Amino acid sequence: MKALKLVNETADHVKLVDMPEPTPGKGEVLIKMQAAALNHRDQWCREGKYPNIKFDVVLGSDGCGVVEQLGSDTDETWKGKSVIINPNINWGSNPEVQSAKYRILGMPDNGTLAEYVVVPVDRLTEKPTHLTPEQAAALPLCGLTAYRALFTRGKLKRGQNVLVTGAGGGVAVYALMFAKLAGANVYVTSGSKSKITQAVALGAVEGFDYNNEKWAQTSLKSSGGFDLIVDSTGGQMINQYLRILKHGGRVVIYGASSGIPKTLDVFRIFWNQLTIQGSTMGNDQEFEQMVDYVNRTQMLPVIDSVRPFSDIVTAFDKMKQRKQFGKLVVKF
Template identity: 50%
Template sequence: MKSIVLNRELEDKIEIVDLEIPFLEEDEVLVKIKAAALNHRDEWCRQGLYPGLKNGVVLGSDGAGIVEKIGKSVKTSWIGQEVIINPSNNWGEDPRAQAKEFSILGMPENGTLAEFVKVKLGRVHTKPEHLSWEEAAALPLGGLTAFRALMVQGTLSRGQKVLVTGFGGGVAQFAAQFAISGGAEVYVSSSSEEKIKVAKSLGAIDGFNYTNEAWVTEVLEKTEGFDLIIDSAMGNTLNKLIKVARPGGKIVFYGATQGNPSEVDARKIFWNQLHLIGSTMGSDEDFQAMLKFVEENKIKPVLDQIFQPEEAKLAFDKMKLGKQLGKIVIKFS
């Protein structure tokens, strides 16, 4: 089977190889991948910035396809089913946080950037009918991360003012769409006026260019602050987010691409009764709730570009540049 694997001994750090179709355990299914999507973690693996890297592992966490074969304990009715894959493994029993055994498909286990992938039966769910293969493939990791940050950790409620930072990436895109569908007044931030324009076309009220030194002042003049802020950058942007959070507001962050802040305005946090909350992907229950929300609201992921497997390097290079608007997808069949 055609597969895109990590090989950090090569200049491109990835290569297309032909692997054997994996053997199934009794509780596993073999999914013929129709489309798979890239996430930043795939490029971070290529750059050597992810823990536990192993050459030869098939990359990719997001994927959708058709169940081709089943293990002996799986009902035959699954054969031929169109499915979407939950890339989270071993969340554990505590809904508040993942267990130590938690892992994500695509490293250290073989992922979705291949013609076939084997997963436990509990990892597959019926593909939402309103989504194309490419749209379905774009949903799992980003959609789950956004749903948990917004709905579980952020406890979104209708009518709240919400800011989603860094609009354009997969998770931020989903967070904005989910918040709009959830009845919030949604604003975004981005360094790109084009991305802000797209956010407004999806239903965001307005956007702020965070490269503008006066963007905090602009926010306070237009909104008087936000009830909920969804962020992935952290670093020294944190104090600016603290300034634009309403008293009693929540700042939920699911990443720290800008690293740790050099200083934190602790006085403003306690005086304004702010909640600073970390978030990751999500539990199996979160994934099911996310799928239900997407189906009920007929939400469709924004796609940036669709590549063929032979164009994997181009797809990864585009992810590295960070200029994409929506998800980058690789179509297998």
């Protein structure tokens, strides 16, 4: 079978290879993949920016396919079903925080960027019937991350003002759509005018170009302040966020693409009763809640592009250039 591995012997650090089709063991299933999607963690692995890099591993955390073969002690009813894969491994017993043994499918374990994948049967969820395999493949990691950040950590309520930063990335687009469906007033930031236009077309009230030095003042005047900011950038921008939060507001951070802030306006945090929270992926219960939310609302994931698996490296290159709006998907 064809698979995309993280390798150390090429400048690209990713390589399409032929490898044996895996065999499911006890409590496992073999899935014939129909579609898979990229996440930033795949590109960060490629660039050597992800912790505990392990080479000669199949990348990929998102995927949709059909259960083709069952291992022993596996429920027979799964055979032939169209499924999506929960990429969590060993979240642990505490729903609030992942365990020390937690990891994500696709490094260090072989992931979804292959024609066949073996996973434990308890990682399976039936594909929402209103989604195509390509749409369903785009859902798991980013959908779960956005869901937890908004609802579990952000405690989003109908009618609140929400700012989603970095519109265009997979999690940000899901956060925009989930929040809009929940009855929030959603605003976005981006360094791209075209991405702001696309976000507004999806239901954002307004977008702000973070390259404009006065974007924060403009957003405060337009919105009256934010109850919740969902952010993946970190860095010095955090102090801008603190200025535009309503009293009692919160920032939920699920990434730090701009690094660590050199200063932090602590006075504003305690005086305005603000909360800064971290969030990452989500537990298994939240995964099921997220899929149920997509089913109930009949939401359609936003896909930037779909290409054949043989062209997957071009998808990585587009992600590196940050040109996508929504998910980059490959089909098998």
